[in-house]
Amino acid sequence: MAPLVRSTPALPVRHVHLGLGAFHRAHQAWYTHVAGDAGIAAFTGRRPDAAVPLAAQDGLYHLLVRSASGDRAELVTSLSGAYDGADLSAWTEAVASPSVGVLTLTVTEAAYRRSPSGSLDLSDPSVAADVASIPGGVAQTVPGRLVLALASRRASDAGPIAVVPCDNLLDNGPTVASVVVALAGAVSASLAEWISSNVSFVSTTIDRITPATTASDIAEVASLTGFADAAPVVTEPFTEWVLAGAFPSGRPAWEVGGARFVDDVTPFEQRKLWLLNGSHSLLAYAAPLRGHATVASAVADPVCREWVESWFELASVFLPFSSPDLAPYRASLLERYENPRIRHNLSQIAMDGSLKLPIRVLPVVTQARAAGVMPLAGAVALAGWIAHLRRGVDVRDPRASELIPLAQADDETAVRSLLGVLDAALAEDKELISVIVETLRDLTR
Incomplete structure (x- = not known):
């Protein structure tokens, strides 16, 4: 069985992602792949596991697209790097790059550390720990890692950026903005002001059913392609992505894959x-x-x-x-x-x-x-x-x-x-x- 390795160089990174799970690889990474004009630096959310096999095969993987009539395998090439989310140095460096204009997220609703009222839960011990540790370059929560990365971007004078949450939250753009600005404000009023002025939070709605990959799915991809892919993703033919918001530093041509840009999602x-x-x-x-x-x-x-x-x-x-x-x-x-x-x-x-x-x-x-x-x-x-x-x-x-x-x-x-x-x-x-x-x-x- 042939190993899965690149035959051509990966595209330059223009897109950073947090939450390197199956849904991201079936959705945003696929849209960026179809656009063909940007590479992604993708970071895991909670555990490093997903990054290990992907890094070993140069970020390449297959989508196993399952319709009622049968399966087809599609090679996705948009991941230019797969990283452990705990590698904060690589994380902040990626987001601080002037060539990066977009930061997408798939981290689940719970990861935003909101209180029952919907605002940032500053009483959460992990959030409180981030408030104390971000000035020293350390963060553990998703809001904390966002603030840490945006502080690094500000320090490098890399310019504005669009943050694009792809989780099932109502008004996810403004919702994530409020969480991030609140945490930034607890760290530094000037940082919160910079984020409010330089970071666009784009609202989205996303859809593509992505069940867990099994050993039989891996064997099916090998049979269809002749490649030993340790990290394929199973998905359905249907996909939808609707976005509303500004991209001040540009974005991949996601509309090539069918993404819709509207005034109100x-x-x-x-x-x-x-x-x-x-x-x-x-x-x-x-x-x-x-x-x-x-x-x-x-x-x-x-x-x-x-x-x-x-x-x-x-x-x-x-x-x-x-x-x-x-x-x-x-x-x-x-x-x-x-x-x-x-x-x-x-x-x-x-x-x-x-x-x-x-x-x-x-x-x-x-x-x-x-x-x-x-x-x-x-x-x-x-x-x-x-x-x-x-x-x-x-x-x-x-x-x-x-x-x-x-x-x-x-x-x-x-x-x-x-x-x-x-x-x-x-x-x-x-x-x-x-x-x-x-x-x-x-x-x-």
């Missing part, structure tokens, strides 16, 4: 968060109670499919799109969910529910209740989440130690308490609580 963001992510969360919590482990398995179950379609009907009422505009998007979601070649594990989607539900499910539930509608499909999602917490198995959530004990109370108390964690107003809605309690009993009966 909010309608696209809501459509994706409520329809795709909302239905994913519903399935992640409720479908395992019917014995399902993947999205494809769940949506093949008529009961689960009815939940999803009911959720689509409910959420669509509150989206700024007409029914004819939404119909193709909804149909495409079901087609993607049904793809038998994509193993999208429900346990992966279920992570960080206390952060995801407030932006995926609660906006629809809240608007429905304000309109006098009982959101039955929303009750399935919320009851499923409570059942998930009650089982206490594979609960991966930054508030797990608080939430799991609350879920062990009697049904009504558990529902009221856990709704209160998500939204205090909903915890006072007796009719909604009653419906969620009954739904919880139905699901677990």
Whole structure:
């Protein structure tokens, strides 16, 4: 089997990325590859693991694109360097380079260290440690590493830069800006002022299902290509990227790959968060109670499919799109969910529910209740989440130690308490609580 090595030099680095996981390599790195005009210096977020095989094969890897009709392998060449995120010297040097105009991020919602109000949690011990250590050139959190890198860019007089968060946060550009400026302000008022004046925070919405790569996937890539690729990524044919904001130092030609640049991403963001992510969360919590482990398995179950379609009907009422505009998007979601070649594990989607539900499910539930509608499909999602917490198995959530004990109370108390964690107003809605309690009993009966 032939080793995977470059036959031509890597492109000069114009794009830096934090969060070197499978999604980045299926999404932003693929768009930069298709643009063909920039290389990426990519850094891991939490662990060095992803960088090791990629560095060994010169940043090259394959996308294994799985459609219902079969697989194809596509070589991606945009990674000019793959680095351990703990290498702060390489990190700050990369962001401080005048040739770099873009810094993208895929680090998950929890990594931004926000308080329940959405602002930076300055009481977080790791955030507090960063405030003290950034002047000495050390940071451990994502906001801290951003501030450290931007301070280095300021010191090198490298000019403005665009920060492009690609995580599922509402208004992710302004949201990340507020976190970064708040941490910078705790370190240095002048640094915070420089960031506010020289750093553009671009809002985005992103979409491409990317399940975990297995040993059989690696073998399939070898069979299709003849190369020994230790770091392939599995993905679906569909991809979407919508961006709004300024790029003061230029950017790769992502539109070549189909990226859309708009004045306001909010309608696209809501459509994706409520329809795709909302239905994913519903399935992640409720479908395992019917014995399902993947999205494809769940949506093949008529009961689960009815939940999803009911959720689509409910959420669509509150989206700024007409029914004819939404119909193709909804149909495409079901087609993607049904793809038998994509193993999208429900346990992966279920992570960080206390952060995801407030932006995926609660906006629809809240608007429905304000309109006098009982959101039955929303009750399935919320009851499923409570059942998930009650089982206490594979609960991966930054508030797990608080939430799991609350879920062990009697049904009504558990529902009221856990709704209160998500939204205090909903915890006072007796009719909604009653419906969620009954739904919880139905699901677990």
